Amino acid sequence: MTRIGAIADVHANLPALDAVLDAFHHENVERIICCGDLVGCGPWPEEVVQRLCDVDATCVRGNHDEAIFHLARYAASEDAAVRRMLSWTLDRLTDERREFLKGLPDRHDEEAFALVHGSFRAPMWEYILDPDCARASFERFSAPLGLVGHSHLQSAYADDGSIAARPADGVLRLDPGVRYVVNPGSVGMPRDGDRRAAYAIIDLDAGRPAVRFGRAAYDTREIDARMRELGFNGICSLAMVPSPEERR
Secondary structure (H helix, E strand, O other): OOEEEEEOOOOOOHHHHHHHHHHHHHOOOOEEEEOOOOOOOOOOHHHHHHHHHHOOOEEOOOHHHHHOOOOHHHOOOOOHHHHHHHHHHHHHOOHHHHHHHHOOOOOEEOOOEEEOOOOOOOOOOOOOOOHHHHHHHHOOOOOOEEEOOOOOOEEEEEOOOOOEOOOOOOEEEOOOOOOEEEEEOOOOOOOOOOOOEEEEEEEOOOOOOEEEEEEEOOOOHHHHHHHHHHOOHHHHOOOOOOOHHHHO
16 A cells, blocks of 8 residues: 655645644655645745655645746746745755755656646646646646645546546545546645645555545644744735635
8 A cells, every 4th residue: 555645835834844744644654745835935944845855755846946046037027025035035945955946846757646836737837726727737647646736725626527626525536547636735825714734645555546635733823923023924924825816
């Protein structure tokens, strides 16, 4: 049996990541994969990258992971406060962590699954928010399971049209011959009104493979205080991040 912990959009929120890693430990997760945006917005970029290195997580690059290295490129499209946050994040990273983030691929493919941050059509930027967009991604990977992030919303889509939402019971049972796109939700900045850190566990048991969506509770007071101290709460706080629809 292989049990894989899937995460996305940590956004330098260390207490949230630690809560998820603790849940993975209790669930006997054997491997961790991350669909990008390890850093950006949150107060602990160095510590989050270190933690994911410590657990040997397989990661791809997200738009925030890229943006911290290309501040000039974002000067015209983002306001001064966002640029300050990105610059602050870069300054807090050691050379070793910077090199790790720079070396992350846009995409990772294996026989059982493929990973990107946004979509398989536009790995860095496109949100998968509907069946039509998911359909375009199915054309661009061949594994049974495609993992994405970026929207900060737990969701699932099947290539046969049988599912286009998060299952009501939180369990997606994987049928043979059907392919799926799955978003485990955001660890550090959920956008569904539930502040608990989101994740998914992929159980590739020989019996009935499944993806189980989960949430990990943690004390949010520490990150709230730190975000206010840094002046980031008005930029991308847990409560104030614009929804994907607002950013379209």
